[in-house]
Amino acid sequence: TQLLEQSPQFLSIQEGENLTVYCNSSSVFSSLQWYRQEPGEGPVLLVTVVTGGEVKKLKRLTFQFGDARKDSSLHITAAQPGDTGLYLCAGLPSYKYIFGTGTRLKVLA
Amino acid sequence: SQTIHQWPATLVQPVGSPLSLECTVEGTSNPNLYWYRQAAGRGLQLLFYSVGIGQISSEVPQNLSASRPQDRQFILSSKKLLLSDSGFYLCAWSRDRNYGYTFGSGTRLTVV
Numbered sequence: 001t002q003l004l005e006q007s008p009q010f011l012s013i014q015e016g017e018n019l020t021v022y023c024n025s026s027s028v029f030s031s032l033q034w035y036r037q038e039p040g041e042g043p044v045l046l047v048t049v050v051t052g053g054e055v056k057k058l059k060r061l062t063f064q065f066g067d068a069r070k071d072s073s074l075h076i077t078a079a080q081p082g083d084t085g086l087y088l089c090a091g092l093p094s095y096k097y098i099f100g101t102g103t104r105l106k107v108l109a
Numbered sequence: 110s111q112t113i114h115q116w117p118a119t120l121v122q123p124v125g126s127p128l129s130l131e132c133t134v135e136g137t138s139n140p141n142l143y144w145y146r147q148a149a150g151r152g153l154q155l156l157f158y159s160v161g162i163g164q165i166s167s168e169v170p171q172n173l174s175a176s177r178p179q180d181r182q183f184i185l186s187s188k189k190l191l192l193s194d195s196g197f198y199l200c201a202w203s204r205d206r207n208y209g210y211t212f213g214s215g216t217r218l219t220v221v
Contacts, residue, residue, distance in 0.1 A: 004152075033209050033210075035210075040214075040215065040217070041214055041215065042115075042199050042201070042212030042213050042214050042215050043153070043199075043210075043212050044212070045209035045210065045211070048208075048209050088152060088153070090153075090210075096155060096158060096168075097155075097210070098155075099145075099152040099153040099154075100152055101152045102152050
């Protein structure tokens with residue numbers, strides 16, 4: 001069974017702090033995505049990375065795909081309360097995406 | 110632009126009753142369609158996916174079934190609900206496997 005493990009599971013930080021969320025697997029992925037989900041809503045796609053070592057930036061969010069395409073990280077700079085939510089990574093090992101276990105982030109004002 | 114509609118938003122059903130959740134996509138043709146179930150605040154489990162009308166692939170054995178009667182319509186059903194069917198159900202579409210998913214707003218199902 002292919003698994004995508006995310007760490008930490010829960011994270012509570014103060015507004016303005018920086019944080020990094022990790023997504024790890026023993027499988028190689030042809031692409032990997034990050035989503036953010038708010039309570040009672042469906043996940044919303046943030047970014048897709050496809051090349052090993054690729055780095056993408058989305059305002060205060062920086063996404064990196066591992067060189068071996070087995071892992072990824074999401075770094076948030078100067079977190080804001082609006083960043084609060086469940087962050088999910090999803091990897092494509094073959095024909096369908098598998099989702100990670102999720103990191104629940106809470107940013108306190 | 111493409112939109113995805115999923116309903117109802119919430120549903121409370123007794124054990125043994127039937128279920129029908131509907132999902133429709135607008136603004137695109139021949140989308141890949143997916144049904145996921147999400148445990149409370151956690152990752153998503155793929156239940157069914159479809160690459161075309163009448164083509165359904167089941168990922169896990171369960172008390173549920175799916176159908177795709179039209180190109181942009183995906184239905185999740187059950188003949189008799191179990192307590193364990195409670196959860197947050199999400200429909201999603203994508204152009205193909207290399208594109209990101211667009212999710213519906215989800216259905217919170219509570220079986221009592």
